[in-house]
Amino acid sequence: MGSDLSVRRTFALAFVALLVFAAGSSLAFDPVDDGSLGPGTLDRQPSNATVVSTQGVHFAGQVDRSRPPRLLSIDPDGDLRWQYEGDHGEGAGGWFYDIDPLPNGNLLVVSPRGGETLVYELDRETRERVWTERLPFRDTHDVDRLDDGRLVVAHMRADVDNGTSRDRIVVWNRSRSEVTWEWRFADHFPADTDGGVDDDWTHVNDVDPVGEDRLLVSPRNFDQVLLINRTTGDIEMRLGRDGNTDILHAQHNPDYLRGPNGTPTVLVADSENDRVVEYARRGDSWERTWTLTGNLTWPRDADRLPNGNTLVVDSLGHRVIEVTPTGRIVWEFYATWAPYDAERLGTGDGSNGPTAVELNETGTHVVHGGAGESPGAGRRTPDAWLDRHTDGLAIERPAAALAAWWGAPGPVVPARVAVAVGLSRDHPRRRRRRDLADGGGVLAVG
Structure with missing residues (x-):
């Protein structure tokens, strides 16, 4: 009693x-009027704008219109140039996930809603869609455009009709509106991995092309990052192990880098461990060479910039930060609600910078120098x-x-x-x- x-x-x-x-x-906390979209620390002005995707807040499948999903473009001086809600602001379900800069200056946007995922090219100047593809896949987080115009898709959901796993990586032909290649997780992992197959077995949240015939894949629930050979179907490299959360724990958005002498290196937001980590492959094993920790709350993206700094999405800190190799914040923007992905325009898609070994800044570094009054999310x-x-x-x-x-x-x-x-x-x-x-x-x- x-x-x-x-x-x-x-x-x-x-x-x-x-x-x-x-x-x-x-x-008190209107996401526009109170300045919750705005700069924090600005010790350095980058050369180009930064674009950010946010998930927003939803109730019973409907968007909370006071906290909608949106895309943001932020000028180097921290001014908000534009925000784009698409049809989310009118109450449409769904949210924004991955956002990639395209060679022509436009953006590739991933926006699931209901039982499908919208992928479209957004004109960065007019905020109009150039083309839209409706993929018959639910809650897809990441889609990348291949050089030939096809789309590579991280598809994470089960077949609801018969209860079997359909978690897979697929290549989608836009002109034929069909899958032309697939790689199924069930063919490479035991059915009891992560407690067994269910509707959200792998939660594969990222796929990135590496060279001409390899894919870097992130099955989040397996606490692993995989390098897959598209030609043979083999897993060539595996970082992490299911259940060993000391290595990775429910990671997001890994990037493949090459260190000295071509050393395979992975930079990844180690989300449940509240850190960003970098691993270099030595022979048949991986060595953690760089750790960014402290004052991060569920980071979900990290891009190594050409200048050696790292652009980090601190998702439940509701901010995007650029930090030096030693963890000092030099650029900060508060981006409610729940930012997912960020890209610094003019630096390519994802990471295109040196490794920690090349920077001679290995080790563990604490995030510091943010504008917030309290660690993590901050005053806004x-x-x-x-x-x-x-x-x-x-x-x-x-x-x-x-x-x-x-x-x-x-x-x-x-x-x-x-x-x-x-x-x-x-x-x-x-x-x-x-x-x-x-x-x-x-x-x-x-």
């Missing part, structure tokens, strides 16, 4: 706090404000739950609040922060 009463009181506190906080939030986001102003008070625990909800992009409040307050047991399969931050608290989308 006492336990039930305690639970009810906790929920009551959380509910009251939610009502009070929500009542004032539209005035309401979740950080709530954390800071309820610290030590009787409502601290439910307030922390609400802060976790507020800082997250997904749709369902009760599941998040229950988990964050500690009322929900861990799922038999590892519960990760993504379960709080992604759609529905249980169905992961990030």
Whole structure:
């Protein structure tokens, strides 16, 4: 009885706090009017603009119009040049994931909604679509354009009709609207990997062409990055191991670099470990050569720039930062809500810079120099404000739950609040922060 009463009181506190906080939030934390889209530290001005994709916030499959998904273009001096919501701002479901600069200056945009994924070329100046492809794949995170115009797609969902895995990498022919090549995870991994096949078995969230016939692939739920030979179908290199979260833990957006003498190197946002890491391959094993940690909350993208700095998307810090090899922030932009991908225009797609070994800056470095008053998200986001102003008070625990909800992009409040307050047991399969931050608290989308 006492336990039930305690639970009810906790929920009551959380509910009251939610009502009070929500009542004032539209005035205090409007994502446009309060400056939550704006610069932080600006110690260095890059040569070109930075483009960012954000997921926004959703309720019951509908976009919260006060916190919509959007694409942002930020000038070197930190001014917001434009923001683009597409049809999300009118209430259409879905969000933005990967965004790639194309050789002609336009952007390749990935935007899932419902049971399909829209991929389109967006004119960066007019914000009009040049072409649109509707892929019959649900919740696809990454699509890249190959040199011949075909699309390589990270397809992560099961066949809902018969319950079998269809997690795969495919090449999509736009002129014929069909798959012309595929690589199936079920052909290369035991069915009991990560607890067994389900609707979100691999959660493969990234695929990047490497040279003419290789693909760098990120099955997030397997805690691994793979280099696949498209011709033979073989896995040529494997970084990480399912369940060994010391190496990688639910990573996002790995990039392939070549170090001294062509050393294979991977730079990756190690999301659940709240860090960015770089690994170099020595013989048959991998050595972690660089770690960026501290003051990061669920980073989901990291690009090595030609100048040796790294552009990092600090997703639940709601910001994009450029850091030196030793972790000092030299450029910072707060980009609510839940930024996913960022690209510095004029530097190519993804990473096109030197490795940590080439920079002679190996080791572990702490992120520092941000404009925020508190570590992580900083002064511009309401979740950080709530954390800071309820610290030590009787409502601290439910307030922390609400802060976790507020800082997250997904749709369902009760599941998040229950988990964050500690009322929900861990799922038999590892519960990760993504379960709080992604759609529905249980169905992961990030």
